[in-house]
Amino acid sequence: MxxxxxxxxxxxxxxxxxxxxxxxxxxxxxxxxxxxxxxxxxxxxxxxxxxxxxxxxxxxxxxxxxxxxxxxxxxxxxxxxxQPTPPLLPSDPRGRARVRSISSMLTADTHPLVVPRVKNYLMERGGFDLAAWREWQIQWFGAGIRALERRLVTEPGTGIWCHGDTPTFADISLASIIAVMRVFNVSIPNTPTVDRIVEQCDAHEAFLKAAPYRQLGAPPVPVRG
Amino acid sequence: MxxxxxxxxxxxxxxxxxxxxxxxxxxxxxxxxxxxxxxxxxxxxxxxxxxxxxxxxxxxxxxxxxxxxxxxxxxxxxxxxxQPTPPLLPSDPRGRARVRSISSMLTADTHPLVVPRVKNYLMERGGFDLAAWREWQIQWFGAGIRALERRLVTEPGTGIWCHGDTPTFADISLASIIAVMRVFNVSIPNTPTVDRIVEQCDAHEAFLKAAPYRQLGAPPVPVRG
The missing domain is CATH 3.40.30.10 (Glutaredoxin)
Structure with missing residues (x-):
């Protein structure tokens, strides 16, 4: 290739x-x-x-x-x-619109709020301490993951994965948010459909190999009580 | 149609x-x-x-x-x-990647930081007053617009518009950020290439007709000193 x-x-x-x-x-x-x-x-x-x-x-x-x-x-x-194979977007325009919308909801509405440059600003110029930053993280991770749960439960496009029965941009986006939530030790309760799909990502080699703690330069996986 | x-x-x-x-x-x-x-x-x-x-x-x-x-x-x-005509994405994959990247930079890295729900959180729970909120707005609008200026100046894809000589998602995204900056009376100096493209949007009927103060429910255009 x-x-x-x-x-x-x-x-x-x-x-x-x-x-x-x-x-x-x-x-x-x-x-x-x-x-x-x-x-x-x-x-x-x-x-x-x-x-x-x-x-x-x-x-x-x-x-x-x-x-x-x-x-x-x-x-x-x-x-x-x-490289169209395997496809990571559905074949129909409405399906693609749904997958792109879920992906945007997570990568545009959720993720940009919890990146290092925002943390730096809030801690250095916004008067935040670590507790306030953690509340902020939980607020926006929670808003994004709960909104996704609502969509997955109510929208007919949901399948074994976020959309249908093969992984798409939407699952990649979801797993990417969960990956950083784990690094920051944040979890959002009562989102069973999200949890079910995350379990599937966790069992898939393409996702596993990409996990943060498996990358060059990563610290050892922290032990949490 | x-x-x-x-x-x-x-x-x-x-x-x-x-x-x-x-x-x-x-x-x-x-x-x-x-x-x-x-x-x-x-x-x-x-x-x-x-x-x-x-x-x-x-x-x-x-x-x-x-x-x-x-x-x-x-x-x-x-x-x-x-509705592929007129196209709002270039015909080549690398051109499309550039247009989508510029659009994401503005709509995902910039815009989600300055929306009402973030303002509400910072004012109600983050200890921000209006002056701190304004500094925050200027920080993130400025970061986005200056990053775009750097790209427009250094990347060969730039034409009459952000990419080539017809409007694309990138120009729409830029104009959408400028539209809210105007509502909030924020301007970012020393970005001449951005300014040149914004002038073009301002002269184009499709952009003009979409302007905030021309919409149903908008207040009168404020007079500013």
Whole structure:
């Protein structure tokens, strides 16, 4: 699969957006050499990385001689176009609209509120302490996961996975939110349909291989009481 | 164009996400009956609207007998699929990836931070006063618009519009952020390429007709010193 083997993926072990690209690559059996950019050490703003991507944003997918590709869902759409098998979007426009809507709800309405730059602002300039930050995290993770649960229960498109019986962008987006919730030790109760689908992701090799604590640069899995 | 005339669009005059759908419909010469859901009065949580969309989210696009369509970019992709002319995405996968990436940067990394539910949380539970909220708005609008300026200046895809010489999702996303910045009287200096493209949106009927202060339910345009 020579079209795929030249990719370099710049990411970070616990980055939710990097995780999404990792799972899509795994599902499509595409390879990318992953390069760690340590967000905790501020490497995304290093002169070396800014040469790769002047925006200093993760994930960044590179094909030699091409402009860097950024923004996880834009990258997923690109992968879907250049490697359509297995499809990660349904074949009908309304199904695709539903999958994209669920994905946006999680990656656009939920995730951007709980990223490091927002934490830094709230802690340094917004008067938040760690307890206030944790309340904030629980608020927005909870809003997103509960809204998804409501959709999964009420909308007829739900199948074994979020939409139908094969994994799509929607499951990747869900799993990416759950992955960071686990890193931050946040869980949202009373969402059984979400839990059922997350269990399936947990049993799927493409998702497992992408898990934060399995990546280069990750700390040991913390033991929690 | 009978495929389009049955649409109902539930929106609000100053909603940035509703604006995006409005512009896309205008560019594609599709019609939708717009129904106002007053966010200031909390109508998105009224029993009537929750029957239309159990998530209480704007915009919501309805075709009779179908599930509601939500999330502005998912709706744009849907409109692009059912009404491909004029195209609002480039014809090449890398061009589409760039347009989708710019759109995500604005609609996912920027906009969700400055929406009413975040304001409510910060004012009611985060200890913010109006001055702190304004600083927050300027911070995130500024981060998004400056990042876009850098891309427009450095990336070869930039044309008369954000990508090439016809309007795309990227211009719609940019104009939607500028539209709410104007409502909130926020402007970001020293972004000449952004300003040049915004001027073009301002001269284009599809964008003009979608402007917040031209919508049903909008207050008079405020006079500012």
């Amino acid at each position: 020579s079209v795929c083997s030249q990719f370099e993926l710049f990411g970070f072990w616990r980055s939710s957006a990097t995780y999404r690209v990792r799972v899509a690559l795994n599902l499509k059996k595409m390879n990318a050499q992953e390069m760690t950019i340590d967000l905790d050490a501020g490497q995304q703003q290093s002169p070396e990385f800014l040469k790769v991507n002047p925006l200093g944003a993760l994930p960044t997918l590179i094909e030699p001689g091409q402009q860097p590709l950024t923004q996880s869902l834009a990258i997923l759409e690109y992968l879907e176009e250049i | 009978s495929v389009c005339s049955q649409f109902e669009l539930f929106g609000f005059w100053r909603s940035s996400a509703t604006y995006r759908v409005r512009v896309a419909l205008n560019l594609k010469k599709m019609n939708a009956q717009e129904m106002t859901i007053d966010l200031d009065a909390g109508q998105q949580q009224s029993p009537e609207f929750l029957k239309v969309n159990p998530l209480g989210a704007l915009p919501t696009l309805i075709e009779p007998g179908q599930q509601p369509l939500t999330q502005s970019l998912a709706i744009l992709e849907y409109l692009e699929e059912i």
